Amino acid sequence: MAFDYDLFVIGGGSGGVRAGRMAAQTGAKVGLAEEFRYGGTCVIRGCVPKKLMVYASGYSDAFEDAKGFGWSVGEISFDWASLIAAKDAEIDRLEGIYRTNLQKAGVALHDGRAVVTGPQSVRMADGTQISARIILIATGGHPFTPDIPGAAHTITSDGVFHLSEQPRRILINGGGYIACEFACIFNGMGSAVTQYYRGEQILRGFDGEVRRFVAEEMREKGIDVHCGTEITGIEKTDTGLQISNSFGHIIAVDCVLMATGRLPNTVGLGLEDAGVNLGHVGEILVDSVSRTSVDSIYAIGDVTNRVALTPVAIREGMAFVETAFRNNPTNPDHDLVPTAVFTRPEIGTVGLSEETARANHDIDVYATSFRPMQHILAGRDERMLMKLLVEKGSRKVLGCHIVGPGAGEMIQLAGIAVKMGATKTDFDRTCAVHPTAAEELVTMSAPVR
Numbered sequence: 001m002a003f004d005y006d007l008f009v010i011g012g013g014s015g016g017v018r019a020g021r022m023a024a025q026t027g028a029k030v031g032l033a034e035e036f037r038y039g040g041t042c043v044i045r046g047c048v049p050k051k052l053m054v055y056a057s058g059y060s061d062a063f064e065d066a067k068g069f070g071w072s073v074g075e076i077s078f079d080w081a082s083l084i085a086a087k088d089a090e091i092d093r094l095e096g097i098y099r100t101n102l103q104k105a106g107v108a109l110h111d112g113r114a115v116v117t118g119p120q121s122v123r124m125a126d127g128t129q130i131s132a133r134i135i136l137i138a139t140g141g142h143p144f145t146p147d148i149p150g151a152a153h154t155i156t157s158d159g160v161f162h163l164s165e166q167p168r169r170i171l172i173n174g175g176g177y178i179a180c181e182f183a184c185i186f187n188g189m190g191s192a193v194t195q196y197y198r199g200e201q202i203l204r205g206f207d208g209e210v211r212r213f214v215a216e217e218m219r220e221k222g223i224d225v226h227c228g229t230e231i232t233g234i235e236k237t238d239t240g241l242q243i244s245n246s247f248g249h250i251i252a253v254d255c256v257l258m259a260t261g262r263l264p265n266t267v268g269l270g271l272e273d274a275g276v277n278l279g280h281v282g283e284i285l286v287d288s289v290s291r292t293s294v295d296s297i298y299a300i301g302d303v304t305n306r307v308a309l310t311p312v313a314i315r316e317g318m319a320f321v322e323t324a325f326r327n328n329p330t331n332p333d334h335d336l337v338p339t340a341v342f343t344r345p346e347i348g349t350v351g352l353s354e355e356t357a358r359a360n361h362d363i364d365v366y367a368t369s370f371r372p373m374q375h376i377l378a379g380r381d382e383r384m385l386m387k388l389l390v391e392k393g394s395r396k397v398l399g400c401h402i403v404g405p406g407a408g409e410m411i412q413l414a415g416i417a418v419k420m421g422a423t424k425t426d427f428d429r430t431c432a433v434h435p436t437a438a439e440e441l442v443t444m445s446a447p448v449r
């Protein structure tokens with residue numbers, strides 16, 4: 001039977017765009033539907049605009065630190081509207097590149113929502129019926145907001161990039177990546193930030209020492225982090241919002257950002273009717289090559305709720321093309337994924353936390369905490385943390401954790417070594433680059449425990 005397309009991709013985010021382009025390069029006829037903007041969460045309302053805001057928020061420290069190096073800094077001020085306008089222009093530029101790259105690769109773009117109507121058919125919102133030999137679902141996720149009284153007065157990460165004014169006082173709910181990053185962003189921009197997290201310590205899943213270290217540094221910077229605390233109600237007042245918490249306390253803020261996790265975008269996509277099995281939070285269940293319960297339908301990226309990171313979605317997309325269009329079944333590799341959290345200080349991490357490593361291996365812990373050179377003249381007390389978890393006997397590095405300036409950049413490179421199976425001896429025989437902070441990674445001589 002002749003199909004309209006060899007591949008029809010639903011979702012023009014990081015994973016879908018990469019898969020569509022690479023499949024087209026194999027000679028396949030590819031169509032792609034996107035209902036919002038090309039680039040997806042990462043480019044439009046995630047990693048990219050967030051990182052621009054992280055850069056913006058770092059200048060307050062930079063102006064302060066400059067004085068220690070002999071600079072006189074005049075009166076400083078920050079204009080939210082200018083940043084948002086510059087950020088929007090850059091996002092428009094990037095979206096254009098995504099669109100153009102798809103077109104250059106020969107992918108037919110369908111601007112609009114597509115729903116699956118069968119194992120090899122979709123319907124666009126305007127009623128157009130499309131058939132495809134293979135369908136790839138790459139629809140990503142959306143922020144989840146818990147059902148609490150007054151939740152309608154809150155925003156999520158979708159709205160935070162378009163606030164018309166910088167909130168003077170903001171409450172951030174959650175203790176994960178997004179909550180901690182935005183707590184630091186708004187703090188750096190001069191807002192008064194309160195953060196509520198329901199659990200014992202922020203950044204669940206990360207190394208325990210890293211979590212404590214970052215929470216302490218965030219508090220040092222003036223972020224009012226409250227663990228074991230939940231919002232019980234939100235009321236609108238003449239001057240902003242009034243928040244009640246689980247301790248019976250009340251605070252007043254201008255804005256509440258809910259950063260309470262994300263859910264896969266599968267509602268109303270017609271997947272269940274087509275026979276695609278979903279999991280308990282609505283994620284698409286896939287096998288090791290990203291194939292769903294329907295042979296002709298695959299899924300990649302956040303909609304599968306595996307590892308919700310852009311580079312992982314991209315690699316899942318590439319593995320999918322190898323499997324479905326190059327006759328080379330390929331499992332995306334989810335092991336030892338390095339990642340960064342753009343808090344201030346920043347976190348870079350790869351491999352096991354100390355807790356997980358200890359539960360499964362006999363380990364030595366190498367760790368050091370110090371004031372990086374750049375902070376000394378600046379008079380900044382902020383410290384840096386470096387940590388290697390090493391399996392006794394094999395000396396294999398099971399985990400590497402860095403907190404401090406440049407941690408995200410460093411972990412990309414340390415990640416190569418850890419992925420290659422480097423041992424502590426390999427780290428030790430690598431000459432230090434002096435004077436850097438990263439050199440501490442190769443000069444830790446004795447285990448601390």
Ligand code: NDP
Pocket residue numbers: 146173174175176177178179181197198199203204230259260261262307308309339340341342
């Ligand atoms: P996370 O899953 O990281 O964090 C969600 C937070 O919300 C957790 O602290 C969770 O608490 C809390 N939470 C969940 N439900 C409730 C509730 N009902 N009431 C109160 N608190 C609640 O999600 P994020 O939204 O921060 O980020 C989503 C994903 O996006 C990340 O996991 C990450 O994969 C990706 N991301 C990556 C970034 C990067 O690479 N730098 C940046 C931003 C996002 P608990 O811990 O108790 O479950």
